[in-house]
Amino acid sequence: MENYFIESNAYNPWYNLAVEKYLADYVQKEEVILYLWQNQNTVVIGQNQNALRECRVQLLEAEGGYLARRSTGGGAVYQDLGNLCFTFVASEERYDVEEQLKIVMKACQKYGICSHFSGRNDLLTDDNRKFSGSAFSMTSRGKVQHGTLMINVDVNKLQRYLTPTQEKLKAKGIASVSSRVCNLQELNTGLTVDGMRAALRAAFEEQYGRCTELSLDMLNNDKIQEYYKMYSSWDWRYGRSPECETVYSHRFTWGEVEVNLKLHNLIISECKVYSDTLEVQFPNMLEGLLLNQRYDIQNIQIPEFHKADEELAKQLKETIMWFSGVWR
Incomplete structure (x- = not known):
């Protein structure tokens, strides 16, 4: 022994x-x-x-x-x-x-x-x-x-x-x-x-x-x-974390956003966004950006927008910046 x-x-x-x-x-x-x-x-x-x-x-x-x-x-x-x-x-x-x-x-x-x-x-x-x-x-x-x-x-x-x-x-x-x-x-x-x-x-x-x-x-x-x-x-x-559902909401100067997520191994597998913003494309655009991303959203790239869509781009950037800090 x-x-x-x-x-x-x-x-x-x-x-x-x-x-x-x-x-x-x-x-x-x-x-x-x-x-x-x-x-x-x-x-x-x-x-x-x-x-x-x-x-x-x-x-x-x-x-x-x-x-x-x-x-x-x-x-x-x-x-x-x-x-x-x-x-x-x-x-x-x-x-x-x-x-x-x-x-x-x-x-x-x-x-x-x-x-x-x-x-x-x-x-x-x-x-x-x-x-x-x-x-x-x-x-x-x-x-x-x-x-x-x-x-x-x-x-x-x-x-x-x-x-x-x-x-x-x-x-x-x-x-x-x-x-x-x-x-x-x-x-x-x-x-x-x-x-x-x-x-x-x-x-x-x-x-x-x-x-x-x-x-x-x-x-x-x-x-x-x-x-x-x-x-x-x-x-x-992180990736071994169990499946979970989570909801976040925040009010910006231009409107309120509610983000509903379903996570699998902390990858966003489902996403639904609700908002009262006047930018009608905003929810679908944000959902597309978040879907299949890691929950810490380190690698999201916001696409270039036409000048007429500057407000939409601004709102997306502000939302992504806010969302990147919600799991602190």
Whole structure:
């Protein structure tokens, strides 16, 4: 039996998820790996979630943040450098969720923090506030449990990014379940992320025996680059969102516009526009521009118009500019 430990020194979620996938795809029989990592200013959504329902995506990205989609289920989480992510990768015969969570609980006990399991594979404080949640997956080689540890997360940003805008969105995805959350520093002000890293490694060795630390040099390979491209791609992060319907409306100086959309993998598959503008061609023209576009409408080209149609062109440009910001 072999026990391994590895830490990432990167804060990019797409890279860190790529490393996790690499470890899961290449774990050997009788092996268990503890992998620790952190993401900077990131919202991570579950594999089957609708990105637009879970997060103010454009606001997050405008402020330098990342949207990531993991390959496990569960809800959306906000992560920054006050959070520590842990992953247990194990061959099937060594995988044991209860034993793995005991390692996290032991690490917390080293700082005088008592905790218990909940029915959703979360860890709660004695007063039933959540500080850690886990999700799970499996490969042909083994199984994966990964989770978060809130040590000193910026809760204001958590609420800022994870609270969706009030739009008429009827989504078929899985909405995150709101939970009362707690930063562990509230229970022990001396706890730091580095301290928790050390405590987790110590608890891991207490549970399984001495471990070998894997070199970061092993992560410089083509497979991780391939996985990074997948996790960072628009198709993975947005295109896997479930089908949904959404309606937006806005009043301009020249009239009111209502845009009704049906999205499939966040591509506009159906579009109906209503307006009281005097430009009678406007609704049909806008529908033609939006149909089959990505929802972030990054590539819309407004055609050239005859001088007599300058007002129509102006209205289309104003509408496209407004619509490009509605999913902030």
